[in-house]
Amino acid sequence: MSGEALISLAQAGVDFGAVRALRDVTLQINRGERVALVGANGSGKTTLLRLLHGLVAGHGRREVHALEDTDGRPALMAMLFQRPYLLHLSARSNLLLALWLAKVPRAQRGERAAQALERVGLQGVGERAARALSGGQQQRLAMARAWAMRPDILFLDEPTASLDPSAKREVESLIDAFGADGMTLVMSTHNLGQVKRLATRVLYLEAGHVVVDLPVERFFHDPLPHAAAQFLKGELPWT
Ligand SMILES: Nc1ncnc2c1ncn2[C@@H]1O[C@H](COP(=O)(O)OP(=O)(O)OP(=O)(O)O)[C@@H](O)[C@H]1O
8 A cells, every 4th residue: 555664674774894884774665655865975875775675684673564455465675776787698588587586487487578578668679688788778677677576666776877868768767657657666866856856755864874854845945954955056976
């Protein structure tokens, strides 16, 4: 149900040796939200994505909630990285392999892979080598692979940072469409225009701490703490 809690963190943190990458994070990701994580380099955005996904061990409490409309199944998650990790196989075989790893029955894999390629507009290149596709196509293939898993939550770590403007637009419009389909999105980005276009809620991180957590329109209009305001004005490094 829209608005129900999917993941909660309470007093959560992550240390890498002596580096305190995240500290004292208490928040909830709710169904249907599109959350943007912003902040300077090293502020902890990627670590927060990884902690929410469960890819990194932290301290404090992390809870993945049972969904109301699925007999108590916990939310399914997928992650998209800045540079997609694709194997030296055809685009279609990359999808088939992911479906096999996800234990999708063999009889369904072909159809699911074809649907996923079509969903991202790559139906014409299924037999081409994945790594020979353009950067934008590779990212769309990674999105198809995530979509094929039918995740409730998609985490995206700077998904358009290494793309040219036209590929960026294509990937952005797919992210937007996934959100419109009801997928909950949590995305780190250095692109404030993208935040305006895609997000409903913004978390601003500073030195591993979530300093601002606001609906997107308030983030761009409310008075913010000093460093966050400087960041918005482009006076802090964020490229
Ligand atoms: N595997 C790791 N081992 C040691 N330190 C790490 C590791 N991953 C991240 N860090 C440190 O944790 C802090 C937060 O890093 P993180 O990558 O989460 O920041 P970020 O906001 O995503 O940065 P960027 O915008 O540059 O991607 C940084 O000081 C970083 O150097």
